[in-house]
Amino acid sequence: xxxxxxxxCVGLNHKTAPLNxxxxxxxxxKERSQAVRDLQGEQCNEGSVVLATCNRCEIYLSTTRPDKSxxxxxxxxxxxxxxxxxxxxxxxxxxxxxxxxxxxxxxxxADSMVKGEVEVLKQVKDAYGRACEEECCxxxxxxxxxxxxxxxxxxxxxxxxxxxxxxxxxxAVEKARKHLGGLEDCSLLVLGAGDxxxxxxxxxxxxxxxxxxxANRSFERSKKLAVxxxxxxxxxxxxxxxxxxxxxxxxxxxxxxxxIMEDKHGPALEERNSGQLLIDLAVPRDIDPQLESLxxxxxxxxxxxxxxxDEGLQERERALRDVAGIIDEECSDYRCWKxxxxxxxxxxDLKKKGEEIRAAEMERAINRLEESGGxxxxxxxxxxxxxxxxxxxxxxxxxxxxxxxxxxxxxxxENGGVLDLVSDLFNLDDVSG
Numbered sequence: 001x002x003x004x005x006x007x008x009c010v011g012l013n014h015k016t017a018p019l020n021x022x023x024x025x026x027x028x029x030k031e032r033s034q035a036v037r038d039l040q041g042e043q044c045n046e047g048s049v050v051l052a053t054c055n056r057c058e059i060y061l062s063t064t065r066p067d068k069s070x071x072x073x074x075x076x077x078x079x080x081x082x083x084x085x086x087x088x089x090x091x092x093x094x095x096x097x098x099x100x101x102x103x104x105x106x107x108x109x110a111d112s113m114v115k116g117e118v119e120v121l122k123q124v125k126d127a128y129g130r131a132c133e134e135e136c137c138x139x140x141x142x143x144x145x146x147x148x149x150x151x152x153x154x155x156x157x158x159x160x161x162x163x164x165x166x167x168x169x170x171x172a173v174e175k176a177r178k179h180l181g182g183l184e185d186c187s188l189l190v191l192g193a194g195d196x197x198x199x200x201x202x203x204x205x206x207x208x209x210x211x212x213x214x215a216n217r218s219f220e221r222s223k224k225l226a227v228x229x230x231x232x233x234x235x236x237x238x239x240x241x242x243x244x245x246x247x248x249x250x251x252x253x254x255x256x257x258x259x260i261m262e263d264k265h266g267p268a269l270e271e272r273n274s275g276q277l278l279i280d281l282a283v284p285r286d287i288d289p290q291l292e293s294l295x296x297x298x299x300x301x302x303x304x305x306x307x308x309x310d311e312g313l314q315e316r317e318r319a320l321r322d323v324a325g326i327i328d329e330e331c332s333d334y335r336c337w338k339x340x341x342x343x344x345x346x347x348x349d350l351k352k353k354g355e356e357i358r359a360a361e362m363e364r365a366i367n368r369l370e371e372s373g374g375x376x377x378x379x380x381x382x383x384x385x386x387x388x389x390x391x392x393x394x395x396x397x398x399x400x401x402x403x404x405x406x407x408x409x410x411x412x413x414e415n416g417g418v419l420d421l422v423s424d425l426f427n428l429d430d431v432s433g
Contacts, residue, residue: 004342005046005140006066009099010073010091011058014113017090019303023284024081027052028256033130035059039076040136044068047138049145051106051127053120054168054196054283054302055113060103062140066095100144100334104327107152109161114168114309115316116161116323119195121152143337151330159322169199169252171305172279173207176248178308179277179298184208186247189234191259193221196252196281201229213246215239217253244268250279251286259286262294270294339419346419347400349428358392399426 012022027035032050039048039059047062059076063069070093077091078084094102102111107124109116128145131137137145156162177183188209190200193216204212215234216222222233234242236259243249243265253259260278269276275296280287283302292299362385370376376384399422406418423429 005062005064005338006096007099007103007140007144008061008063008066008070008073008096009058009094009102010061010070010077011051011056012077012087012090012092013056013058013111014303016092017087019283019285019301021083021086021090022055022057024083024087025057025077026256026284027057027080028254032127033134035076036131036134036136039072040134042069042072044072047131047141048136049127049131049141051124053123054281056106056111058106060099060141060144062138070095097331097335100147101327101331103144103148104151104330107148108155108323108327109152110155110320110323110327113306114171115320116156117167118156118162119167119199121149121156122195124152125149139341140338144334147330147334151327154326154330155323158326159319161316161319161323163319167199167203168281168302168305169196170203171308172200172250172252172281172300173203174308175300175305176250176277176279177207179300180247182208183248184210187245188212188248188250189215189243189246191215191236191249191251191286192253192282193218193225194252194254198225200250200252200281201225201231205229217255240265240268244272244276246276247274248277248279250281252281253286255282255286256284258288260288260291262288262290266291266294269297272296342419343404346422346428347403350400350403350422350426351396353426353428354392354396358388362388 012025014022027050032052035050036048039045039050039061044065045061045063049060051058051060057077059073061069061073074088074091074093078087081087103124105111107121109118109120112120124145128137128141128149131141131145173183176186176188180186183204184207186209188204190197190204190212192200193214197214197216201212201214210230212229212231213234214222214226214229214231215236216225217236219233219235222235225231226233239260243260249260251259259282269291275298278287278291278297278299280299280301285301287299289299289301291297365388366376366381366384403418403422
């Protein structure tokens, strides 16, 4: 009998792993594409999607061998890390409908550090798109991720979840405002011109900051964002010279290593006559944590923004109850779709078993006839074959029709029982692959 497909999820997030553990498995864009290909290359996996953000790293696999696939995902993450024991203790895994439900929660922002954040929906879409580009997304993952995106959009359009949601970028700017009592007279540098850099810059403008400086590995991207927000672009190679000029530095690059380092930038920071606020939003971290020991330097990391994020939590919790209803509805629809799809292989197995029996019995009958009366002509063999096909077809017709009727009449969540009953009744487990 054809094995049932299951989606599994293995990963860690901000709830199960601190920042120093999450950055052990942080993946660059290039590494995410390679991870999708590597996981797809393992025989137990029929499809793969890798979702990596600053607060989570999750592997979604489509498989008919869930135990093997779960082990392959865990192995991949542990091999990626430098301290596998710490990563292993932080990993969670979901299987089947639980994995799909978890994905829907992620897409809605219900599993985020900032409940209801909008950025995560784009990150889910990007992860799905990357898997599609690599041709690593099978039918089940296509369906699950398309429905996850639909669920995320419904949550934001049909509830108030995003009305009360902040963002990591917002939280960083709000942390700076609270720390300094205001931002209007502060000089500020944003390191990074990607999605987070743009979000931070937008929030800075909304808080009255004028002309923030932008530095990025690509000076052209720095200039583009600086022009858009009315700021100025700084060449990142000049950072050691100019870093001491800024009251606030918010760093959010995608670099795989520290961008602000104690040996390279520490002397300039110590020369300042006034304090300096550094906020690191990157995973892995952009700012060398040893800089925190310098006089006048105040360093905040991603996990230290929760006091800002928790504001308005009551309003978001009320909205989350409405989101939960949408997730339940979409999960039920996915389960119905999956059950309908799983009926086709069972019907195919039933017909295949009928054909195997028909062919074997026809061959035995022809052999017995030839043993007693000599070789049969091709026309005689054709007549016997046609007779056996028609008998098998008519015998299977009613069971197939009644099975389809049962599947149609039964409710969602009950079809699995019908399929198991048919499998047991006709002993489909012994159908050859």
